[in-house]
Amino acid sequence: MIKLTPRVVARAAGFALLVAPFALRPSFAQDHSQMYHEQPAAQDHSDMHHEQPAKKPPKARKKKPAPDKHSMSHETMPGMDHGMGHDGHEMKGFLGPYGMGREGSGTSWQPDTSPHEGIHAQYGDWMTMWHALFNGVYDNQGGPRGDTKTFVSGMVMAMAQREVEASTFGLRAMLSPDPFMGASGYPLLLATGETADGRTPLVDRQHPHDLFMELAATYSYQLAKTSSVFLYAGLPGEPALGPTAFMHRVSGLDNPEAPITHHWLDSTHISFGVVTAGIVLDTIKLEVSAFRGREPDQFRYDIEPPKLDSYSARASWNPTRELSMQISWGHITSPEQLMPTVDENRLTASLSYTKPFNAGDLWATTLAWGRKYDTPGNTLDGYLAESELIFKNGITLFTRAERVQNDELLERDEMVMGPVTLQPVYTVSKVSVGGIYDFVHTQNMKFGLGALVSRYGIPDALKSDYGDPRSYMIFARLKIQ
Numbered sequence: 001m002i003k004l005t006p007r008v009v010a011r012a013a014g015f016a017l018l019v020a021p022f023a024l025r026p027s028f029a030q031d032h033s034q035m036y037h038e039q040p041a042a043q044d045h046s047d048m049h050h051e052q053p054a055k056k057p058p059k060a061r062k063k064k065p066a067p068d069k070h071s072m073s074h075e076t077m078p079g080m081d082h083g084m085g086h087d088g089h090e091m092k093g094f095l096g097p098y099g100m101g102r103e104g105s106g107t108s109w110q111p112d113t114s115p116h117e118g119i120h121a122q123y124g125d126w127m128t129m130w131h132a133l134f135n136g137v138y139d140n141q142g143g144p145r146g147d148t149k150t151f152v153s154g155m156v157m158a159m160a161q162r163e164v165e166a167s168t169f170g171l172r173a174m175l176s177p178d179p180f181m182g183a184s185g186y187p188l189l190l191a192t193g194e195t196a197d198g199r200t201p202l203v204d205r206q207h208p209h210d211l212f213m214e215l216a217a218t219y220s221y222q223l224a225k226t227s228s229v230f231l232y233a234g235l236p237g238e239p240a241l242g243p244t245a246f247m248h249r250v251s252g253l254d255n256p257e258a259p260i261t262h263h264w265l266d267s268t269h270i271s272f273g274v275v276t277a278g279i280v281l282d283t284i285k286l287e288v289s290a291f292r293g294r295e296p297d298q299f300r301y302d303i304e305p306p307k308l309d310s311y312s313a314r315a316s317w318n319p320t321r322e323l324s325m326q327i328s329w330g331h332i333t334s335p336e337q338l339m340p341t342v343d344e345n346r347l348t349a350s351l352s353y354t355k356p357f358n359a360g361d362l363w364a365t366t367l368a369w370g371r372k373y374d375t376p377g378n379t380l381d382g383y384l385a386e387s388e389l390i391f392k393n394g395i396t397l398f399t400r401a402e403r404v405q406n407d408e409l410l411e412r413d414e415m416v417m418g419p420v421t422l423q424p425v426y427t428v429s430k431v432s433v434g435g436i437y438d439f440v441h442t443q444n445m446k447f448g449l450g451a452l453v454s455r456y457g458i459p460d461a462l463k464s465d466y467g468d469p470r471s472y473m474i475f476a477r478l479k480i481q
């Protein structure tokens with residue numbers, strides 16, 4: 001185990017914030033309409049064969065001064081393929097010849113119309129991008145099993161890319177302030193998974209994510225105009241399993257509350273040891289991963305030893321620019337620290353739709369299903385539908401509906417002792433609605449206030465434990481982009 005030291009933190013934070021000082025210097029900002037586009041089809045030039053009358057040579061124009069090598073571009077326009085830096089150099093996707101809007105967390109895909117917000121700069125042959133999101137939240141979960149807490153969540157992400165002929169090299173780092181909220185995370189009714197202290201499971205709470213959410217490298221080689229092969233390695237990283245992680249999906253990234261389907265769909269997004277290989281064939285991506293199946297432990301500041309004991313495969317398809325679909329399967333070896341003899345097979349399918357409208361507004365929706373086959377244990381389904389409307393006037397509206405079959409809501413001593421028996425399964429559901437108003441909105445920053453409310457579907461067998469709860473969150477959101 002690699003222990004956290006001031007030197008490790010300083011190096012990681014320094015990389016993540018490498019270009020932060022430039023974000024506050026508007027004099028370097030370029031027109032944010034600079035973006036990556038596929039080359040248009042060849043035009044008809046048959047008229048060029050006709051003789052044209054001689055023209056006077058044009059007057060010599062003064063050459064424009066070369067741009068500063070640290071000049072920046074700012075990408076925020078939804079519905080476009082983003083990524084062009086200075087000198088017209090295109091920062092394309094890390095894994096293939098397409099716009100960066102298609103790439104989500106890890107190696108996952110989103111619709112090509114997804115916005116890819118960030119502040120760009122170039123250092124020599126390396127293009128860089130970084131962005132940050134922080135939520136200061138007051139959380140009030142109702143009912144007999146509810147609780148209250150004030151905490152900060154979010155992420156800082158930095159990436160760098162270098163192109164050499166047909167090859168593209170990439171580096172990514174993502175850090176989270178979650179560990180500072182405490183090992184027990186924050187109250188979230190009906191959420192289960194992982195442990196806070198290594199002795200008892202977290203129930204009705206969302207675990208904090210690790211300080212290091214991603215430290216990864218990528219390599220891709222372009223085979224043809226729209227095809228490539230790629231490698232991805234992370235410590236930690238995200239294997240090819242499930243949809244884009246919830247804090248990166250356009251349909252859910254502005255909702256500060258984790259979904260209760262997290263451990264049915266995308267809980268492997270922080271895996272300490274991941275190697276993924278894949279091929280892109282225009283709008284289709286096929287990939288396989290080997291990764292460490294065990295969830296991160298209760299020590300949220302360290303980097304755990306890598307171990308490739310699990311595997312997964314995923315097929316993704318973007319049939320149109322607005323639509324992205326995936327189906328994936330994975331075998332996860334001993335994911336839960338407190339149930340080491342239980343393995344999990346997971347099957348997921350999802351559909352994401354992102355539609356720009358009104359020259360600046362955006363609508364994003366995700367539908368997802370996940371099934372966990374615990375061996376030994378139960379087979380459990382989880383369903384999610386979430387949607388978000390982002391308006392250019394500073395208003396964001398979002399909603400999420402979920403339904404899960406859960407067998408971990410009631411405490412069970414045998415989880416800690418070791419023996420595994422079939423537990424009763426309860427079907428529960430949850431609906432949340434909320435919104436944000438950004439009253440500060442500059443080229444590189446958004447700051448606003450938001451709130452959400454949640455209601456639950458609790459079966460009669462759990463009413464004595466949960467009652468008929470209502471929950472809400474009030475939060476301030478800072479987005480640097």
